[in-house]
Amino acid sequence: MTTKDRVLQLLKQSNATLSGEKIAQELAISRTAVWKAIKELEKVGYTFDHLKTGYRYLPQDRLDDIAIAAGLPDLAVATKATSESTMKDAKLAQVSGIKAPFLVVADMQTAAHGRFNRPFFAQKGEGIYMSLLLTPNQSFAELPQYTVLAAVAVCQAIEKLTTRKPQIKWVNDIYLEGRKICGILSEAQSDFESGIISHVIIGMGLNFAIAQKDFPNDLQQKATSLFAEGGTPPFERNQLINEIWRHFFDLLAQLPQQDFLTEYRKRSFVLGQTVSFTQGGKTYSGIAKDITNEGQLVVTTPQKTFTLNSGEISLSSIGE
Template structure:
């Protein structure tokens, strides 16, 4: 039966017109009852299918599909989708140890152990975007591209195109829309002890796709949002995911061109603001001056200019507004 429902789905996708149950049964050499059961199973899986008097018609759906995400730089056989896992980052790291072909993308509908920087847990309802890209750069740490910044730019470009709005970036790895967090990015490296090379890099993205404001936990309602909090999405998750990674690989292929850094700086809502941060257990307050070519944040404090790298600090407030 599993084979039949996917064959039915493929035929419906291929046709722009209404397809009768009889035509589907004839094409697949199965009974009308088998077609009806296949359609019912597809409905349960979340596919949008019009049930009409003269047949069925496929409507663009929000079900994650490798074939709909894949493109030349990211092959469908290297896109792995699960219903529920603990964390796409953990699954990607395990896959790296098992010699998974790269680049590879791991996605899930929901995760029980999702985490951000410093191991912070985060809200992970179904129907959003939780994914990790696995790369195999085999470079030294100094040779690595600035993956977090590249990814932030790739996501920002995709969000702006999808929503018609202009998102902003909180240095170094969070994206905001309408003043609230909509996406977080986490990049981590795995090293080869013998060679000293970075063998693998994992880039995790948690993006709120469509969540009504009241569906967030009370403590998040004033600081978090989604791309489509009130209206129906104008793009599918598959399309958005593909756009993100298309942007990413185009930027990566364009290196050493650093035009993406200017875009990142223009998107930053930190520059020129008063920020509070903690570094090595000491609290500081200062004005964010600029972002360097290395992606570091330069802050003017009473102790002088301080240059912050992404791994050292966590910004706590900007212009007095608490950040999470």
């Protein structure tokens, strides 16, 4: 960690004003080094109060790879001002030989998309756009259900930091009060001869603090954000990102004992609802009865009971 990073972390962790002398003592550096570090941080956009008694960090929602990785010692993090696609960034990292787990987070994503290449609305500085590269080196049958795990982790993180109660639309969307706030996409790369899954990338787009009025007209009733009412959120995006992956890796570490599907099912707003879907060119409507241990959705229709795979089917309506 560089001197300026250490100074930044110390100031962020303190609610009090810290003198240059106090910072120098805490970090075992010179007061001149402290002054230079503050200047370097201000050049890249950080702001501080300069008071007679010292320096005070002014809260600001800037992506910070150190804050994101805090408490996750095996996770390498890279932050970017703009990305066409963090999924592409993660794929390039894999080709370049960057060690996993590796997380890339962007302040803005210009070509965001979800399942079936559907576009995802993004807003600079007000959303979370990130992708995690993993190297499971397991067969497909042994592979954890990463999308399901990530959905549970997002819900748990939001529940820990807020009073909100997010729900999951099978299989990969997070909703608040009937509107989408987050989409999750997982892609795997396998070795054809061995059948081993060598790399998995989990992409995520989460509307953090986009004001409701800023969503396009066609999304006003379909999408929202965690803090859509405006004003300053009570915590930074860095904290939520950290919590999401902390919960994700905790869930992953507890497999196979962890009953994450129970956590997934109890947050589902699909189960018990009438859903519609299209299969083989024909549209069906029925009641969503269960989610199997393999993450498939069981739907009972007048014709028969279907077991739907998420990679093949998308629900066209719910509750109609």
